Every structure is written in C-alpha cells, then in structure tokens.
Amino acid sequence: MGTIQEESYFQHLLTTYEKLVYTICFRATGNQFDAEDLTQDTFLAVYKNLPAFDGTYEKAWIVKIASNKCLDFQKSAGRRVQPTGEELFLQIEDTGNSPEQQYLEREAREGIRRLCERLKEPYQSIAVCHFCQGKTAAEIARESGKNQKTVQTWIYRARGMLKKLMREEEARCRT
Amino acid sequence: MQNIEEKRHITEEIWSAVSCHTISFTDYRKILEHTCTCTWCAERLAAEETKAKKEPPAYLKEQILERVGRPDVQAATMAKQTSKGLRLFWYSLRVGFAVTVSVCLLAVSLNVQKTGRFADSGLTMSGRTEYAEDGLWQLNQASQKAVSWINGFSNFLLHGGLE
Numbered sequence: 650m651g652t653i654q655e656e657s658y659f660q661h662l663l664t665t666y667e668k669l670v671y672t673i674c675f676r677a678t679g680n681q682f683d684a685e686d687l688t689q690d691t692f693l694a695v696y697k698n699l700p701a702f703d704g705t706y707e708k709a710w711i712v713k714i715a716s717n718k719c720l721d722f723q724k725s726a727g728r729r730v731q732p733t734g735e736e737l738f739l740q741i742e743d744t745g746n747s748p749e750q751q752y753l754e755r756e757a758r759e760g761i762r763r764l765c766e767r768l769k770e771p772y773q774s775i776a777v778c779h780f781c782q783g784k785t786a787a788e789i790a791r792e793s794g795k796n797q798k799t800v801q802t803w804i805y806r807a808r809g810m811l812k813k814l815m816r817e818e819e820a821r822c823r824t
Numbered sequence: 825m826q827n828i829e830e831k832r833h834i835t836e837e838i839w840s841a842v843s844c845h846t847i848s849f850t851d852y853r854k855i856l857e858h859t860c861t862c863t864w865c866a867e868r869l870a871a872e873e874t875k876a877k878k879e880p881p882a883y884l885k886e887q888i889l890e891r892v893g894r895p896d897v898q899a900a901t902m903a904k905q906t907s908k909g910l911r912l913f914w915y916s917l918r919v920g921f922a923v924t925v926s927v928c929l930l931a932v933s934l935n936v937q938k939t940g941r942f943a944d945s946g947l948t949m950s951g952r953t954e955y956a957e958d959g960l961w962q963l964n965q966a967s968q969k970a971v972s973w974i975n976g977f978s979n980f981l982l983h984g985g986l987e
Contacts, residue, residue, distance in 0.1 A: 663885060667888075668878070668880055669870055669874055685881065689884075689888050689891055693891060693897065696901070708867055709866035709867045712866040712870045717860055720856055723853060779883060783883060785887075
C-alpha cells in the first residue's frame with residue numbers, strides 16, 4: 650500500500666470490524682465458506698479504496714462495501730442461496746450462552762466436521778485441522794513438516810470440495 | 825411487515841426482526857440493498873449485527889492479511905494511486921498551458937487596439953468596420969487553432985504518446 654499509517658489503519662479496521670462483516674456475510678449467504686470468501690473480498694475492497702476514504706462514518710462505509718459484495722454474490726449466475734429451514738433455525742439465537750445455544754453451535758461444528766471427514770486424504774486431515782480446529786496454514790505446515798504453499802493449495806482445494814458437498818446437502822434437504 | 829422500498833429508512837419493526845433473527849432471507853437482502861445507499865441505516869445495521877455472536881474462524885484474519893500482501897494486490901493499488909497522481913499532473917499542465925496561451929492572445933488583441941491603425945490609415949467608416957471585422961476573424965481563427973493544438977497536445981500526453 651502506501652504509508653505505514655495506512656497499513657496500521659487497515660489492521661485496526663480488520664481487527665475492529667472482522668466479526669461484523671463476517672456476521673453480515675454469513676446472514677446473507679447462509680454458509681461459512683461463502684461468508685469467508687465475501688469477508689475477504691470486502692476487506693480487499695477496503696484496502697484498495699482506503700487512500701480515497703475520508704475517514705467519516707467508518708462503520709457505515711465498511712457495511713456498505715460488505716452489502717454490495719453480498720448482493721453481487723447473490724446476483725451472480727446460479728447463486729440464489731436460500732438457507733434451508735435447518736440453517737435458519739441455527740441462526741436463531743438465544744440471549745446469552747444458553748444450553749440450547751451451545752447445542753446449536755456444537756451441531757453446526759459437527760456438521761462441518763462430518764463434511765470434512767467425507768473428503769479423501771490429504772484433504773481430510775488438512776480440512777479438519779483448518780476448518781474444525783481453526784489452525785492457520787502456517788501452523789499446519791509447521792506441525793506436519795510440509796511446505797506452507799502446499800498446505801495453502803490443499804486448503805483452497807478442500808474448501809472447493811466442501812462447498813460442493815454443502816450445496817449437495819442443501820439440495821438434498823430441499824427435496 | 826412494512827415494505828422496505830417504500831420507506832425512507834428501515835422501520836423499528838424490521839430492526840426488531842433483525843435483532844431476533846426472525847427476518848426472512850428475502851427481507852434481509854432488501855435491507856442490504858437499502859444500506860448500500862443509506863448511511864444511517866448502514867450504521868444501524870452495524871449496531872444490530874455487532875450484538876450477534878457469530879465468531880469468524882481464527883484463521884480468517886491471517887488469510888485476509890496474506891491476501892492483501894500479495895504482489896498483484898499491491899501492484900493494483902499502487903497503479904491506481906499513481907495513475908491518479910499522473911492524471912492530476914497532466915491536467916494541471918494542460919490548464920497552465922491554456923491559461924498562458926489565453927493571456928498571450930489577450931495581450932495580442934490589446935496590442936492591436938493600441939497601435940491606432942484606424943486613426944492613421946485614413947480609412948472610411950465602412951473600411952474601418954471591415955478592417956475590425958477582419959481583425960476579429962483572424963483573432964478568432966488564431967484562438968481556435970491554439971485551442972485545437974492544446975487539445976491535441978493534452979490527448980497526446982494522456983495517451984502516453986500514442987494516437
């Protein structure tokens with residue numbers, strides 16, 4: 650980018666609004682993987698347009714970018730993602746950390762794990778480490794002794810496979 | 825539920841549904857369409873969604889930082905900034921040049937008036953009018969030539985020397 654000031658400002662925006670953007674993207678798409686992609690796209694747009702940003706209404710500016718990205722995603726060909734009844738139910742949350750909420754969160758994590766276990770090696774172990782345990786590519790590379798670029802490529806491919814499996818599950822739930 | 829498109833801002837009823845997560849997928853999309861253009865509602869959506877307990881994956885932040893650090897993103901951002909600066913530079917050059925030529929033309933026209941050719945030439949009234957019109961026509965032609973030259977030069981600069 651340009652100055653160190655802009656870099657640190659971007660880091661501040663990422664830290665402050667990552668959860669907000671992810672929540673909006675997840676609500677708009679209904680699944681974790683698309684929400685991650687859209688969150689990345691949102692912050693990429695934030696990064697590219699930061700020099701032109703005047704600093705006013707910071708939160709609204711980022712929300713507008715996220716909204717535009719979500720709408721573009723939904724308008725693109727063949728993407729009429731509607732959360733199924735099950736996913737909608739998972740999004741309904743209780744106030745506080747009630748047992749019901751904990752159960753729903755556990756079920757969501759188990760759902761991701763079940764999908765990861767349907768993949769073949771080496772993608773299965775990579776997917777479990779990354780999507781279920783939340784490890785970064787660098788951490789996985791360090792623990793497994795593999796090249797980080799290789800791990801990143803496997804994660805990218807595993808993500809594509811999981812998205813495909815998730816859409817098949819959604820289609821099966823609707824029928 | 826009230827129609828979102830018909831109202832200037834999103835109503836409290838709809839915000840309540842957002843807060844309770846009972847809003848439909850279609851209505852949420854309409855909210856996003858509205859917040860793209862409404863700062864007030866964008867701020868309100870941020871306030872509502874901040875209360876949500878959806879945590880992003882731990883690796884997401886590092887992925888984003890890694891992606892913005894890639895050479896293609898850096899190059900695209902740099903090119904955007906550089907081309908803006910370069911365009912501003914050429915624009916200011918063009919404006920400065922136009923101002924200089926305008927001042928020169930003005931000086932020339934004033935000089936023509938000051939030479940007092942009408943008084944010494946012995947021309948008749950109609951002759952003086954013809955001479956004045958001829959002079960104005962020549963001045964007009966000269967200024968048009970100057971303007972077209974300036975436009976051609978600036979287009980040449982903007983296109984990097986290419987036609």
